[in-house]
Amino acid sequence: MTDQPSVLFVCVHNAGRSQMAAAFLNHLSGGSVEVRSAGSEPADQVNPVAVEAMAEVGIDITAERPKILTDQAVQDSDVVITMGCGDACPFYPGKRYEDWKLDDPAGQGIDAVRAIRDDIRGRVEALIADLTAPSYES
Template sequence: MTTPEVLFVCVHNAGRSQMAAALLGHHAAGRVTVRSAGSAPADTINPAVVEAMREIGLDLSKEFPKPLTTEAVRAADVVITMGCGDACPVFPGKRYLDWRLEDPAGKDVDAVRPIRDDIDRRVRALLAELVSS
């Protein structure tokens, strides 16, 4: 049995995709390979995102935004986009999902928490699908 690979993509790879990758990695505990990337990566992770994730015991302080590459998309079984439009290359045989989520950019930690919790619900549902199939 092969380990499924999931790629989370947003514009800056500084908020939504970083939270999704950390949450899936945490819940999957090695059962899924997880990556994240941005179509136009920022310089650093959003500090409010780092704080919101720290509150639930996940440390993003050593993470950094990564550029979206064709190789990352090609390697993924599931590609989840979060507001990056048509920037993500499309390959046959991949499962693509578009999660419409509020962008945490410029928001404080109080505004980031509900976004984090929404992502967590979606990640848990995705994980249930991936490990049951």
């Protein structure tokens, strides 16, 4: 890893889970982690219920737009976290991959999306602790 770790969040539409995860990582890491998000089949906009759920915790994602997953984004990231994109995510040796099993917020009401949001926040907090822990490698 470089001095500043980089994380890529990937889901199919890059409209809900990956957007919320990226926003939490940006917000909670205070800029100590480089953050990307993308989708294998990006939607035309971020899920409005995800936007609402994030606004409830003081994070504004209204300016975000779904982005297409590229090989370059994977190559430029130390950690790749997938959320239901299956085999669409390219694999490169030397990268750390995690698959977060999360419900898809698409078509869900605010109560369901709040639960997904809170699950993502907990996972992001654990990820930050892991990425910023002192390394004992020589």
